[in-house]
Amino acid sequence: MAVPEKVVTNEDLAQIVDTNDEWIVSRTGIHQRHIAGKDETTASLATKAAARAMAMTALEPPDIDLIIVSTSTPEHFFPATACLVQDALGAGRAGAFDLSAACTGFIYALNMAAQSIRSGSIRNAIVIGSETLSRMINWEDRTTCVLFGDGAGAIVLEASERPGGILSCVMRSDGSGGELLSIPAGGSRYPTTVETLQRKMHTIHMNGKEVYRFATHVMASATREAISRSGLRLSDISLIIPHQANLRIIEAAARGLKLPMDKFVVNIGNYGNTSTASIPIAMCEAVGAGRIRPGDNLVMVGFGGGLTWGALALQWVEPEKRARPALRRRRSILIWLAHLRSFFRRVYRRIEGVLWGGRERGTK
Numbered sequence: 001m002a003v004p005e006k007v008v009t010n011e012d013l014a015q016i017v018d019t020n021d022e023w024i025v026s027r028t029g030i031h032q033r034h035i036a037g038k039d040e041t042t043a044s045l046a047t048k049a050a051a052r053a054m055a056m057t058a059l060e061p062p063d064i065d066l067i068i069v070s071t072s073t074p075e076h077f078f079p080a081t082a083c084l085v086q087d088a089l090g091a092g093r094a095g096a097f098d099l100s101a102a103c104t105g106f107i108y109a110l111n112m113a114a115q116s117i118r119s120g121s122i123r124n125a126i127v128i129g130s131e132t133l134s135r136m137i138n139w140e141d142r143t144t145c146v147l148f149g150d151g152a153g154a155i156v157l158e159a160s161e162r163p164g165g166i167l168s169c170v171m172r173s174d175g176s177g178g179e180l181l182s183i184p185a186g187g188s189r190y191p192t193t194v195e196t197l198q199r200k201m202h203t204i205h206m207n208g209k210e211v212y213r214f215a216t217h218v219m220a221s222a223t224r225e226a227i228s229r230s231g232l233r234l235s236d237i238s239l240i241i242p243h244q245a246n247l248r249i250i251e252a253a254a255r256g257l258k259l260p261m262d263k264f265v266v267n268i269g270n271y272g273n274t275s276t277a278s279i280p281i282a283m284c285e286a287v288g289a290g291r292i293r294p295g296d297n298l299v300m301v302g303f304g305g306g307l308t309w310g311a312l313a314l315q316w317v318e319p320e321k322r323a324r325p326a327l328r329r330r331r332s333i334l335i336w337l338a339h340l341r342s343f344f345r346r347v348y349r350r351i352e353g354v355l356w357g358g359r360e361r362g363t364k
């Protein structure tokens with residue numbers, strides 16, 4: 001995982017909008033969030049998270065087959081943020097694309113990668129959830145600016161003969177609720193104009209109450225469905241990793257599933273809602289804290305704009321091979337060299353373009 005260094009507390013926000021710590025904590029459970037500095041972007045956070053995830057395995061950048069970046073705040077419309085990550089890692093053989101399913105995106109992306117591995121078309125994939133939502137927030141709107149934060153989390157999936165991994169996945173959507181949570185302008189429906197900018201249509205618009213109602217309906221049901229499809233029972237699940245949007249929504253899911261809160265990973269207090277990055281960040285923290293061990297059955301469950309929602313049951317499997325120190329050093333050097341690789345490829349393309357241009361003119 002990777003989060004920006006800069007922390008913005010509720011007290012900090014109370015200096016810029018009419019809000020206070022008591023309101024934010026009691027309605028959401030959020031105490032602080034990490035906000036990207038001017039040189040941090042969705043791609044830079046994603047690259048850091050991906051490199052750290054890869055460091056848990058014996059894979060090197062040239063071994064990577066596929067990179068999926070789930071994000072709602074991509075670096076550009078295109079090229080895909082995943083391609084920028086591919087270049088920054090020096091993953092010369094990898095396919096790369098972005099996936100847009102808002103806060104549910106990481107679950108969708110993990111399932112897509114797992115199915116590609118199962119089909120035999122690839123051997124491994126890096127799945128990343130990365131967001132810089134702070135760039136899309138109306139910092140004058142107290143109903144949204146207190147909720148969101150920036151960050152990235154990643155996981156490496158590898159083909160294996162061992163049992164476990166992704167067991168089942170439920171992916172759902174309901175486009176009739178699209179306007180409940182959206183960034184209305186900047187796309188083909190409302191291209192950027194002076195008016196769209198003045199009306200702040202390029203920032204997050206949300207009907208909080210309706211989203212809350214929707215979320216509390218789907219969290220428990222999607223979790224139950226994923227568990228039943230996996231052939232497990234609720235009692236087999238050691239930990240649930242929910243999307244971190246609001247502590248009260250997680251508590252409602254716990255009540256719906258009749259589970260104690262200690263079965264849920266909760267870190268919203270420190271990060272706010274980092275959208276599609278929230279599940280992988282929570283997962284990384286749970287692994288780091290020793291709350292996830294090999295063989296544990298887990299459920300990831302999320303919801304978000306679209307509307308989308310989903311849940312995924314998995315059995316945690318540790319990497320077959322871990323990198324030895326010499327390999328780790330080699331991998332760091334390879335990632336460092338990726339900058340040079342990228343530079344020389346650009347120079348080469350330019351020279352090739354000049355030579356080709358000359359040759360084409362010569363044939364006329």
Ligand code: COA
Nearest residue numbers: 019020023027103142143146208209211212245246303304
């Ligand atoms: N600080 C202080 N007061 C605030 C405030 C803030 N940051 N934001 C809103 N308020 C005010 C409102 O203006 C309203 O005042 P009014 O009664 O005078 O009109 C009051 O607080 C209550 O607002 P309400 O919208 O009813 O609060 P709520 O209990 O529904 O909580 C959310 C608001 C946004 C926290 C809650 O609806 C929510 O979490 N929704 C889901 C959002 C979400 O998860 N989005 C991401 C999905 S991935």
